[in-house]
Amino acid sequence: xxxxxxxxxxxxxxxxxxxxxxxxxxxxxxxxxxxxxxxxxxxxxxxxxxxxxxxxxxxxxxxxxxxxxxxxxxxxxxxxxxxxxxxxxxxxxxxxxxxxxxxxxxxxxxxxxxxxxxxxxxxxxxxxxxxxxxxxxxxxxxxxxxxxxxxxxxxxxxxxxxxxxxxxxxxxxxxxxxxxxxxxxxxxxxxxxxxxxxxxxxxxxxxxxxxxxxxxxxxxxxxxxxxxxxxxxxxxxxxxxxxxxxxxxxxx
Amino acid sequence: xxxxxxxxxxxxxxxxxxxxxxxxxxxxxxxxxxxxxxxxxxxxxxxxxxxxxxxxxxxxxxxxxxxxxxxxxxxxxxxxxxxxxxxxxxxxxxxxxxxxxxxxxxxxxxxxxxxxxxxxxxxxxxxxxxxxxxxxxxxxxxxxxxxxxxxxxxxxxxxxxxxxxxxxxxxxxxxxxxxxxxxxxxxxxxxxxxxxxxxxxxxxxxxxxxxxxxxxxxxxxxxxxxxxxxxxxxxxxxxxxxxxxxxxxxxxxxxxxxxxxxxxxxxxxxxxxx
Numbered sequence: 001x002x003x004x005x006x007x008x009x010x011x012x013x014x015x016x017x018x019x020x021x022x023x024x025x026x027x028x029x030x031x032x033x034x035x036x037x038x039x040x041x042x043x044x045x046x047x048x049x050x051x052x053x054x055x056x057x058x059x060x061x062x063x064x065x066x067x068x069x070x071x072x073x074x075x076x077x078x079x080x081x082x083x084x085x086x087x088x089x090x091x092x093x094x095x096x097x098x099x100x101x102x103x104x105x106x107x108x109x110x111x112x113x114x115x116x117x118x119x120x121x122x123x124x125x126x127x128x129x130x131x132x133x134x135x136x137x138x139x140x141x142x143x144x145x146x147x148x149x150x151x152x153x154x155x156x157x158x159x160x161x162x163x164x165x166x167x168x169x170x171x172x173x174x175x176x177x178x179x180x181x182x183x184x185x186x187x188x189x190x191x192x193x194x195x196x197x198x199x200x201x202x203x204x205x206x207x208x209x210x211x212x213x214x215x216x217x218x219x220x221x222x223x224x225x226x227x228x229x230x231x232x233x234x235x236x237x238x239x240x241x242x243x244x245x246x247x248x249x250x251x252x
Numbered sequence: 253x254x255x256x257x258x259x260x261x262x263x264x265x266x267x268x269x270x271x272x273x274x275x276x277x278x279x280x281x282x283x284x285x286x287x288x289x290x291x292x293x294x295x296x297x298x299x300x301x302x303x304x305x306x307x308x309x310x311x312x313x314x315x316x317x318x319x320x321x322x323x324x325x326x327x328x329x330x331x332x333x334x335x336x337x338x339x340x341x342x343x344x345x346x347x348x349x350x351x352x353x354x355x356x357x358x359x360x361x362x363x364x365x366x367x368x369x370x371x372x373x374x375x376x377x378x379x380x381x382x383x384x385x386x387x388x389x390x391x392x393x394x395x396x397x398x399x400x401x402x403x404x405x406x407x408x409x410x411x412x413x414x415x416x417x418x419x420x421x422x423x424x425x426x427x428x429x430x431x432x433x434x435x436x437x438x439x440x441x442x443x444x445x446x447x448x449x450x451x452x453x454x455x456x457x458x459x460x461x462x463x464x465x466x467x468x469x470x471x472x473x474x475x476x477x478x479x480x481x482x483x484x485x486x487x488x489x490x491x492x493x494x495x496x497x498x499x500x501x502x503x504x505x506x507x508x509x510x511x512x513x514x515x516x517x518x519x520x521x522x523x524x525x526x
Contacts, residue, residue, distance in 0.1 A: 041479040044454065150457050151391055171380050196387040197373060197380060201453070206373040213390060213403045 006216035007153035008228045010045035016229035017050055017146070019251075023230070026245045028052050033145075035202045047202065049147040055139045056177065056241055138164050142177060144242060146229070147201065154215040155229055157236050158200055158207045171197060174208055177241045210236055227251060258427075260510040264494050265423040267296045269344050270358035273307060273327065277362070279318050287314045291358065295421050296341030296494065297514055300327065300334060301381050302419060311363055318365075326368040327361045333372050334361060337384050339513050345492040345521040346448055385418075385515055386411050391444070392516025393433065395457065398441035405433050418514045426514060443508045448521045449478060460505035468503035474520070475500065488525040493518065 008016070021030045035047045145158040161169040161177050169176065174195060175183060200207040215232065222231040230251060234244050273290040280286065290310045294300060300307075308323060315321075327334040329347050348359050368374060375381045389411070393402050410432055417426030447454040456477065462469055471491075472481070480487050491497060494511045504518075512518045 038452065039449075039454065042454075042477065044456070151395055151455065170376055171383075172376070196383050197375075198384065198387070199371070199373065199453075201455075204371050204452075206371070211387060211390075213394060213400060217400055 005223060006218075006220035008148075008155065008219075008232075009153065010148060010150070012228065013045075013148045013155060014048065016227050017048070019227055020146075020229045020233070021050060023248050023251055024245070025248070028054065028242070033202075038202065045150045046148045049145050049202065051143060051145045053141060053143050054242070055141055057139050140164075140169070140177060142241065144237075144240070145200070145207070146233070149212050152212045152215060154212050154219065155232055156209055156212040156215075157233075157240065158198075158209045159240055160205075160207050168206070171195075171208075178239065179241060182239045210240065257506075257510045262423045264511060265295070265297050265421060265426075267341070267495070268293045269296055269340060271361055272358045273310075273361045273363055275311070275314070275362065276328070276364045278364075279314075282318055283314070284317075287311070294340050296344070297339060298418065298421060299336060299338075299381065300340055301336040301375065301378070304336075307363065315365070320365045322365060324374065325363055325365045326372060326374075327363055329359065329361055333368055335372060336375050337373060337381060339515070339519070341494060342448070342513070342519045342521065345495055345519075346451060346523075382415055385415065388515040388517065389414065392512075393435060395442045395444040396435050396516070402433060402435070414514070443504055444512070444517045445474070445504070445508065446517045446519050447474070447478070448519065450523060454478075458504065460503070460508070468505055470503055471498065471500045471507070471520075474504070478522070480522070480524070489522055490525070491520060491522045493520055 017032070021032060030050045030052045033049050033051055035049075038047060141162045141164075143160050143162075147156050147158055148154075149156040159177075161174060163169070194211060195208050196211055197206060198209055199205065218235065219228065219232060222228070225231040230248060233242075234249070237244050271292050271294055273292070275283075275287055290307060292303065292306075294303065307327075308325065311325075329343075332347055334343055344359055373384075375384075386406075390403050390406060393406065394400070396402075410429060413429035414426060417423075417429050441459070443458050443460055445456060445458060447456060456474070458469060458474065458477075460469060461467065462473070475481050475486060480489060486500070493507060498507065508518045
């Protein structure tokens with residue numbers, strides 16, 4: 001529709017998608033999802049997208065610190081911002097206690113690990129520990145989807161993060177996956193300029209997405225690129241925790 | 253013509269839907285006597301989220317008896333959850349008037365305190381819903397102006413005023429808030445239309461005018477694109493815009509200017525009868 005610079009037409013998006021998928025991504029595997037059967041007999045762009053799944057450890061998280069004998073009760077010194085978080089944590093605690101009762105065989109191994117950790121942290125002052133804002137160092141599972149926005153004529157990144165118990169992250173928690181160095185920049189702008197919550201246009205599940213209204217503006221700087229999608233992703237990807245292998249830049 | 257558009261918009265904003273909220277049937281067997289339902293009159297253009305506290309306060313007294321500790325709930329029509337981010341009128345047109353069941357007034361909803369289904373977005377607070385509304389509004393503005401400059405004009409102040417206009421259900425306040433954006437409906441480059449075809453959302457970018465013939469595009473053109481016209485007749489279906497069925501030859505530009513929701517989109521709800 002738009003003939004301005006910085007936009008990507010649907011047909012070109014599809015071509016770039018195929019190339020993008022086959023590039024030498026080191027530890028990221030992209031799969032193509034085709035949903036054209038959702039609306040048979042109707043010509044609609046945007047029914048095909050790429051997706052990938054990664055396990056990441058949130059940045060700047062301290063290791064679990066135990067001053068109790070239960071390895072899984074590890075929120076020493078955690079500061080809760082609001083009551084709701086606290087209640088949620090309590091529920092998680094209860095769930096894990098139930099799991100504990102079922103897994104008797106693993107207790108011995110756990111006790112050994114506990115002792116090791118206790119030795120490591122026994123030198124720390126109690127006050128010191130309580131002052132630190134500690135979190136679980138549990139890995140998050142993150143799904144990234146590259147879709148096409150026919151409104152803005154550009155790609156748009158949808159993503160969702162899940163904790164190890166399957167729970168999705170909330171709007172406040174999702175900032176955990178944004179690398180620290182980008183957080184300060186984005187804190188300057190209000191939330192809705194960058195990340196928002198929305199139904200995934202094809203899966204209809206709640207997802208987060210990076211707002212595409214500024215994409216065509218910054219993509220005007222990359223008009224010489226051979227692969228619009230890769231250039232775009234090299235900007236957006238790292239901001240939401242996906243590292244782009246440097247070898248890929250030879251393909252631009 | 254402009255006065256007509258303002259009149260229609262004002263009427264849409266003032267239009268309300270009567271609803272009755274009962275406890276979900278899974279709870280009624282646990283009660284000694286039936287709990288009184290909540291009757292409400294809710295605006296078509298607004299979101300049920302604004303009444304969330306009122307609804308919770310009404311049902312709070314019975315939660316102890318049901319041994320329910322959480323404050324979170326969702327509403328459902330039969331088994332269909334009412335999404336907080338769908339305008340009430342759109343949801344009503346989707347489920348009530350578009351089914352083969354006889355039209356029931358008031359719209360009967362059930363309140364459920366269990367975990368909602370996966371496709372349901374749980375908004376933790378009003379700010380989240382505001383962010384959702386803001387990104388939708390930005391999208392519709394971009395479509396109507398087809399330039400990024402308009403999205404830059406939408407400052408935080410303007411967005412907050414628009415949101416307040418919606419909460420206060422004042423079309424005048426809303427109109428004044430969007431004036432600085434200078435959206436000119438006569439020179440639209442694209443229309444902001446969301447089509448709910450059998451409950452699935454299609455966002456189609458359509459120009460208001462056929463580029464070859466320079467004629468105004470109508471609903472018929474949308475139906476053609478959606479493969480809903482066979483042998484020069486419309487397939488058996490019902491379609492609604494703000495609760496009414498306009499003539500298929502109505503120009504889309506007029507519909508967009510007169511019947512759009514506060515988020516800037518014109519919602520066309522189509523249910524095929526098969």
